[in-house]
Amino acid sequence: MRALALLLAAVSVHSVAGHATRRRDSHNDLYKRAIARRNIVLDGSIADSYDYVIVGGGTAGLVLAARLSEDSNTTVLVLEAGDTGEAVQDQIDIPSFAYYNSLIGTSYDWNYETVPQPNASNRELSWPRGKVLGGSSAVNGMYLVRPSEVEVDAWASMVENGSIWSWDNLYDAMKKSETYTPPVTTVDDVAHIEYQNSSHGFSGPLHASYPGYMMPQVGNWTSTFNNVGVMTSTDPDGGDGWGAFVATSAINPSNWTRSYSRNAYIDPLPPRSNLAILPNATVTRLVFTNSTGGNLTATSVEYASYRGAATQSVSVSKEVILAAGAIGSPQILMLSGVGPADVLQAAGVTVQKELPGVGQHLQDHIYAEVTWKTNEQTAATIYYANYSDDTPTVSTPFLSFINSATAYVNLSTLVAEPDTYASEIADAVNTNAASLVPSQYSEVVEGYKAIYNITAQKLLTSSVGQMEILLSLTGAGQYDQQVVSVQAALQHPFSQGRLYINSSDAFDYPIINPQYLSHNADLVLLRQGLKFCRTIGNTSPLSAAMGEEVSPGSSVNTDEEWEEWLAQNIYTEYHPSCSCAMLPESQGGVVDAQLKVYGLNNVRVADSSVFPFEFSAHLQAPTYGLAEQAASLIKGTYVNADAPSSSSSSSSTSTASSSTGSSSSTSKKNGAVSALRQPSWAASLGVATLVVLSALAL
Ligand SMILES: Cc1cc2nc3c(=O)[nH]c(=O)nc-3n(C[C@H](O)[C@H](O)[C@H](O)COP(=O)(O)OP(=O)(O)OC[C@H]3O[C@@H](n4cnc5c(N)ncnc54)[C@H](O)[C@@H]3O)c2cc1C
Ligand SMILES: *[C@@H]1O[C@H](CO)[C@@H](O)[C@H](O)[C@H]1NC(C)=O
Ligand SMILES: *[C@@H]1O[C@H](CO)[C@@H](O)[C@H](O)[C@H]1NC(C)=O
Ligand SMILES: *[C@@H]1O[C@H](CO)[C@@H](O)[C@H](O)[C@H]1NC(C)=O
Ligand SMILES: *[C@@H]1O[C@H](CO)[C@@H](O)[C@H](O)[C@H]1NC(C)=O
Ligand SMILES: *[C@@H]1O[C@H](CO)[C@@H](O)[C@H](O)[C@H]1NC(C)=O
Ligand SMILES: *[C@@H]1O[C@H](CO)[C@@H](O)[C@H](O)[C@H]1NC(C)=O
Ligand SMILES: *[C@@H]1O[C@H](CO)[C@@H](O)[C@H](O)[C@H]1NC(C)=O
Ligand SMILES: *[C@@H]1O[C@H](CO)[C@@H](O)[C@H](O)[C@H]1NC(C)=O
Ligand SMILES: *[C@@H]1O[C@H](CO)[C@@H](O)[C@H](O)[C@H]1NC(C)=O
Ligand SMILES: *[C@@H]1O[C@H](CO)[C@@H](O)[C@H](O)[C@H]1NC(C)=O
Ligand SMILES: *[C@@H]1O[C@H](CO)[C@@H](O)[C@H](O)[C@H]1NC(C)=O
Ligand SMILES: *[C@@H]1O[C@H](CO)[C@@H](O)[C@H](O)[C@H]1NC(C)=O
Numbered sequence: 001m002r003a004l005a006l007l008l009a010a011v012s013v014h015s016v017a018g019h020a021t022r023r024r025d026s027h028n029d030l031y032k033r034a035i036a037r038r039n040i041v042l043d044g045s046i047a048d049s050y051d052y053v054i055v056g057g058g059t060a061g062l063v064l065a066a067r068l069s070e071d072s073n074t075t076v077l078v079l080e081a082g083d084t085g086e087a088v089q090d091q092i093d094i095p096s097f098a099y100y101n102s103l104i105g106t107s108y109d110w111n112y113e114t115v116p117q118p119n120a121s122n123r124e125l126s127w128p129r130g131k132v133l134g135g136s137s138a139v140n141g142m143y144l145v146r147p148s149e150v151e152v153d154a155w156a157s158m159v160e161n162g163s164i165w166s167w168d169n170l171y172d173a174m175k176k177s178e179t180y181t182p183p184v185t186t187v188d189d190v191a192h193i194e195y196q197n198s199s200h201g202f203s204g205p206l207h208a209s210y211p212g213y214m215m216p217q218v219g220n221w222t223s224t225f226n227n228v229g230v231m232t233s234t235d236p237d238g239g240d241g242w243g244a245f246v247a248t249s250a251i252n253p254s255n256w257t258r259s260y261s262r263n264a265y266i267d268p269l270p271p272r273s274n275l276a277i278l279p280n281a282t283v284t285r286l287v288f289t290n291s292t293g294g295n296l297t298a299t300s301v302e303y304a305s306y307r308g309a310a311t312q313s314v315s316v317s318k319e320v321i322l323a324a325g326a327i328g329s330p331q332i333l334m335l336s337g338v339g340p341a342d343v344l345q346a347a348g349v350t351v352q353k354e355l356p357g358v359g360q361h362l363q364d365h366i367y368a369e370v371t372w373k374t375n376e377q378t379a380a381t382i383y384y385a386n387y388s389d390d391t392p393t394v395s396t397p398f399l400s401f402i403n404s405a406t407a408y409v410n411l412s413t414l415v416a417e418p419d420t421y422a423s424e425i426a427d428a429v430n431t432n433a434a435s436l437v438p439s440q441y442s443e444v445v446e447g448y449k450a451i452y453n454i455t456a457q458k459l460l461t462s463s464v465g466q467m468e469i470l471l472s473l474t475g476a477g478q479y480d481q482q483v484v485s486v487q488a489a490l491q492h493p494f495s496q497g498r499l500y501i502n503s504s505d506a507f508d509y510p511i512i513n514p515q516y517l518s519h520n521a522d523l524v525l526l527r528q529g530l531k532f533c534r535t536i537g538n539t540s541p542l543s544a545a546m547g548e549e550v551s552p553g554s555s556v557n558t559d560e561e562w563e564e565w566l567a568q569n570i571y572t573e574y575h576p577s578c579s580c581a582m583l584p585e586s587q588g589g590v591v592d593a594q595l596k597v598y599g600l601n602n603v604r605v606a607d608s609s610v611f612p613f614e615f616s617a618h619l620q621a622p623t624y625g626l627a628e629q630a631a632s633l634i635k636g637t638y639v640n641a642d643a644p645s646s647s648s649s650s651s652s653t654s655t656a657s658s659s660t661g662s663s664s665s666t667s668k669k670n671g672a673v674s675a676l677r678q679p680s681w682a683a684s685l686g687v688a689t690l691v692v693l694s695a696l697a698l
Contacts, residue, residue, distance in 0.1 A: 031093060031257070035086055036267035039069075039275045040133070042084075044305075046276050049315035050077040052634075053301045054323055055283045055332060057082075058135015059261045059620060060607040060627035061323035062277075063177070066205070066265040067631030069275035076275050077314060079303050081282040081328075082108060082131035085138055085262070092138045093257040095211065095249070095400040099474040100383055103139045108132045112327060112512055119517035121568045127512060128574065129325060133279060136325065137260035137620055140574065142249040142402055144208050146174060147615035147622055148465075149239035154458045158450060158612055159582055161593040164633065165626075167239055168641035173632070174625035175201030181209040181253045190214040192222070193246045199238035205268070206624060207252040207259035210404065212397030215379055215473050217484065217545050218246060221405040224542040228535060230409055241617060242465045244407035250620065256400035261624075280305045284506040286320055286336040286603065287313070288352055296352055297601045307507035319602045319634065323627070326576040326609040327499060330359040331510045333580070333590070333605075334501045338597065340441060343500040353599035356441035357588030361451060361581045362497040363614045364514050365573035367489035368526065368566050369472065370533040373547035374484045379403075380475025381482050403472050408465020408491070408616050414528040418461065425494065425521050426456035436518050438498050439588075447581065447588035448496055451613050455492050465616040466491055467529040468573075469536065484545055486537050488529030489573045491616040494519035499579055516570065526570070527562040575619045580609040595630055606630035 052068050054061050057080030069076040088108060091097050103109055105128070112127040130136040149167040156162040163169070180200035183193045191214045200208065222232040225244035233243030250259045257263075266277065281303040288296035298320045300313045322329040333339055337352030339359060344351050379401050386394040411418040429452050437448045460466065468489040475481035497515035501508070517523050537546050552565045583589030585598045589612075595604040608623045615622060632638030 031090055031255075033089070033093075035089065037084070037086075038269060038271045039266060040084060040277045040279065042279075044278070046077060046278055046314065047075070049317055050075045050276075051316075051318040052076045052321060053314060053316045053319075054078045054321045055301065056080060056135065056322065056324035056328055056607065057133050057262075057277055057279070058130060058323060058325055058607070059137040059623050060135075060630070061321075062134065062261040062265045063624060063627035064321055064323060064606060064631050064634075065275060065277060066269060067628065068634060069272050071635065072272070072274055074274060074318075078275075078277040079281040079283050079301065079314075080133055080135075080277065080279050081324075082133065082135075082279060084279050085132040085134065092132075092134070092260070093263075095142060095251055095256070095258050095402045096379070096383065096398075096474070098139070098141055098258075098402060099380075100387075103130070103132070104128045109139065110327070110509075112509060114512045114514055114516075117514070117516045119515075119523070119567060120570055123568075125516070125572055127327075127572055127576065129327060133266075133277065134260045134262040136574070137250070138258075138262065140620060141618075142251060142258060143404065143406070143618040144178075144248045144250045144621050145406065145617045146171075146237050146239075146241055147617040148241040148463075150462050150464050151459060151613075151615050152622075154454050155582070155612055158454065159584060159589070159593045162582075163642040164593050164629065164638070164640060165582075166642045169629060169638075170622065170625045171239060172641060173628040174621055175199075176204050176628050177201065177624040178204040178206045178208040180248070181207065183210040184212060184253065187211065187214040190216055191218045191246050194232060194234040194236075195248070196235040196238055199235055205264040206250060206261075207264065208248045209251045209253040210246070210249060211251060211400040211402055212253065212256040213395070213401045215377075215401065217376070217471065217473055217542065218405045220541040220545070221246065221407075221471055224536055224539050225407055227539050230407060230413060236406075240463070242408040242410060242463055244405075244469075247404045247406040249402060249404055251400055251402075256396050282306075282506055283324070283332055284311055284335060285332065288336070288600070291601060295599055295601045298603050304506070307505075316602070319604060321630075321634070322580075322597075322603065322605045323607040325607050326362075326579050327510060327512065329605050329607055329609045330499060330579040330590070331501060331506070333358045333597065334510075335504065335506055338600065340439070340500070342440070347501045348504045349501070355585075355590060355598055356439065356443050357447060357581060357583070357585075357590045359499045359510070359579050360439055360441075360444045360496075360588050361447055361578045361583075361612070362499055362512075362514055362576065363493050363495075363578045364516070365468070365489045365491060365575040365614060366493070366516055366522075366526065366570045367468075367470075367487050367573045368530055368569045368571070369485040369487040369551075370530060370537060370549065371483050371485040371551040372537055372545075372549050374482055374545050375547060376545050378475055378482060378484060379473045384481055403470060403474055405471035407469040409467050409469060409529075409532065410463055411460055411466050414467060414525060414532060422456060422460045425460065426453070429453060429456070432494070432519060436515070437496070438513065438515060441588065443586055444588035446586060447583050447612075450583060450587050451496065451578075451581075452494060455494065455613055459492050459613075459616075466525060467532070468616065469529070469533060483550065484537075486533040488526060488533050490522055490526045490529065492614055494521045496578075514576070517567065523563055523566070526566055527559060530562055530566060573618075575608075575614065577608050577611050577614055577619060580605045581612045582610045583612050594633060604630070604634070
């Protein structure tokens with residue numbers, strides 16, 4: 001039953017289902033609040049045409065909606081497949097419910113599954129994704145962790161004019177998205193959290209902070225790493241994101257609730273007659289006309305409210321922006337005739353633009369964990385002891401406790417001879433490209449090599465973490481709450497997979513094949529990461545909390561035993577990405593540096609599908625940054641901190657590809673953020689909190 005021990009206790013909710021259901025009935029109004037519902041269309045009535053149609057009202061989509069509609073002369077429509085989420089608002093708002101009462105597995109989750117994974121015991125692994133306004137930011141674990149400068153600059157180096165996406169620019173965009181609040185004293189006294197104000201923003205929509213309650217084990221986290229030679233990071237969000245630290249979380253410290261794209265970017269807005277957000281609208285395809293020169297122009301977007309419902313259509317006068325996420329965006333392109341010709345033909349979709357890279361290069365973070373019994377209280381034991389059916393006695397701050405003790409460790413922490421190891425992997429690029437790419441298209445093979453090369457040559461040997469190590473104090477369900485786990489998640493996979501449609505019906509799910517552990521290096525490194533987890537659990541001071549190791553336990557010791565065990569025990573860390581990769585078209589790219597889909601005049605993709613490789617970080621912080629920068633790009637107001645002049649005209653792309661791997665101290669800039677056109681979020685928040693449209697009785 002250890003197999004149920006997901007990072008977010010996602011599936012293990014089954015073991016407490018009876019408990020959770022009874023309690024939900026009596027306490028579903030735990031937090032009484034007024035729901036702002038401005039700009040959200042509940043009766044389906046929208047205009048015939050909009051300047052911008054945003055497909056997907058998730059993490060990135062709602063950032064774009066808020067920013068693009070700042071111009072009152074521009075009309076913006078968001079089409080979101082999921083519902084508003086208001087019927088389950090407590091489950092979204094209360095941070096610890098991500099573990100104990102989550103929306104994973106409900107109708108607010110797409111509930112995708114992979115095809116059987118041959119290198120993971122042929123298991124079909126579940127791939128949750130938020131299907132609700134806010135998308136995955138409404139259901140995720142709230143870790144708000146940034147990639148490192150080296151990685152972001154490596155991404156920017158992969159495409160022409162890529163310096164739009166340099167660290168300096170993405171850093172400013174991530175700061176623009178947030179309002180950071182340091183930990184409260186009671187929490188800091190326990191956890192001793194290190195941070196730098198200079199790495200943060202203080203006037204953005206998203207709240208970045210920490211839980212209001214802290215478990216004592218977290219206070220022993222960084223010193224345990226120090227005792228095995230891994231340093232504490234004093235500034236994890238400033239571009240050097242390695243070492244051990246207590247991560248920032250997307251939590252609003254004014255009332256200890258989740259901060260996510262809807263309540264950050266949309267609810268505080270004043271009514272905007274130029275913005276409409278339509279829930280229950282599944283986009284089925286984009287409709288194109290040929291324009292002179294051969295590129296296609298999207299003229300309308302079709303959508304339906306449920307399988308079998310009549311298709312409706314809305315015209316677009318400027319652009320379509322796909323923000324349907326790492327599964328939805330490539331799926332919609334393929335349904336619209338943009339993708340690999342073999343896939344489209346087999347699915348019965350007319351090819352409009354042959355683009356072999358759509359859905360390819362699919363990557364994800366996978367993890368497994370080592371678990372010990374403990375005699376100490378865990379967050380789970382406190383929750384289940386206190387949160388009884390009729391008389392919940394847990395405090396609001398306690399209900400915001402989520403896991404956040406984090407470390408990113410590099411190659412030399414994991415393997416004995418890092419340089420030899422790295423060069424062996426680098427040398428094997430052609431062999432692996434010949435056997436491990438799940439596509440016949442030479443462009444996709446070239447893209448595999450480009451991603452592989454940058455990973456092997458720039459990331460593997462740098463200081464950047466190869467393995468994320470997390471402390472879990474939230475148990476694995478009621479049957480074994482009194483456990484502590486240390487998790488290892490592989491950050492830069494060499495395995496790449498793909499997703500593709502096998503039906504022209506948008507309500508049929510795409511086939512998802514991440515090819516987990518198809519590259520041997522992933523197996524080796526994750527095995528080493530798990531051994532390191534065991535070392536951490538057996539190192540003082542954390543070891544004082546640990547009793548018997550219950551999983552995998554004393555029978556798993558040799559490399560072969562670890563590898564056999566982990567094939568049966570890896571799960572997704574919920575970070576699928578790269579399925580509409582920003583790469584040259586000749587490398588199976590889908591979008592260019594402007595996020596424009598090759599061959600289409602007015603369609604961009606702006607969500608977590610465009611990163612060309614996985615970062616050593618969770619994905620939401622870079623996704624918020626990407627969406628902020630995309631909005632600035634589309635509005636023609638973005639400032640390129642890397643460009644020689646600080647011109648902010650609409651054609652402000654720079655020509656030079658950015659330098660990579662520069663030392664962090666040389667290029668941190670703080671000036672550009674103030675040069676970005678910055679609306680007064682503080683002012684609009686102030687107004688908005690006074691205007692409450694409707695109180696929702698749950
Ligand atoms: C369970 C879970 C835990 C996670 N934990 C963390 C974490 O702790 N920290 C972190 O940083 N990241 C975490 N992540 C990852 C992170 O949340 C995502 O990578 C990120 O939110 C993705 O943003 P996005 O805008 O690309 O997609 P999403 O936020 O998923 O938005 C896509 C939206 O498009 C909609 N959509 C899809 N298809 C269609 C269609 N055909 N028509 C209309 N709408 C459509 C979807 O319903 C959704 O609302 C987690 C993810 C999950 C699922
Ligand atoms: C939390 O506070 C925000 C303001 O910062 C408010 O908009 C929101 O409704 C509050 N949430 C709850 C559940 O009370
Ligand atoms: C969306 O659809 C669900 C299921 O049919 C329904 O319960 C809900 O009221 C709808 N929401 C909106 C905003 O139309
Ligand atoms: C609004 O857009 C119209 C049409 O594009 C243009 O004529 C007008 O000048 C714009 N107004 C403002 C205030 O930008
Ligand atoms: C790169 O920028 C230059 C200068 O603005 C421009 O001429 C060129 O078309 C751009 N290339 C791409 C692929 O966007
Ligand atoms: C960050 O800023 C806050 C508010 O000004 C201040 O209280 C705090 O001490 C600062 N922290 C650091 C590490 O500089
Ligand atoms: C943390 O470490 C201290 C020793 O440094 C120890 O006394 C304490 O029990 C530990 N607490 C937990 C919860 O591990
Ligand atoms: C565009 O033109 C091509 C080539 O003539 C044709 O195959 C395709 O069907 C056209 N697409 C549209 C949307 O008209
Ligand atoms: C758990 O409940 C007890 C009373 O039963 C209370 O004293 C304690 O503070 C609660 N713990 C938390 C973390 O809320
Ligand atoms: C990857 O690196 C290898 C070896 O250095 C080289 O032969 C190949 O051309 C590179 N491929 C790409 C796509 O950069
Ligand atoms: C890798 O991490 C170890 C431990 O923190 C550190 O001593 C070493 O310098 C790091 N290596 C690189 C290349 O940064
Ligand atoms: C993955 O599974 C296939 C099929 O069983 C096998 O041929 C291959 O060697 C495995 N790869 C790794 C890295 O274990
Ligand atoms: C068509 O799009 C490609 C990029 O996808 C661009 O290079 C080309 O200039 C475009 N052609 C026209 C006529 O706009």
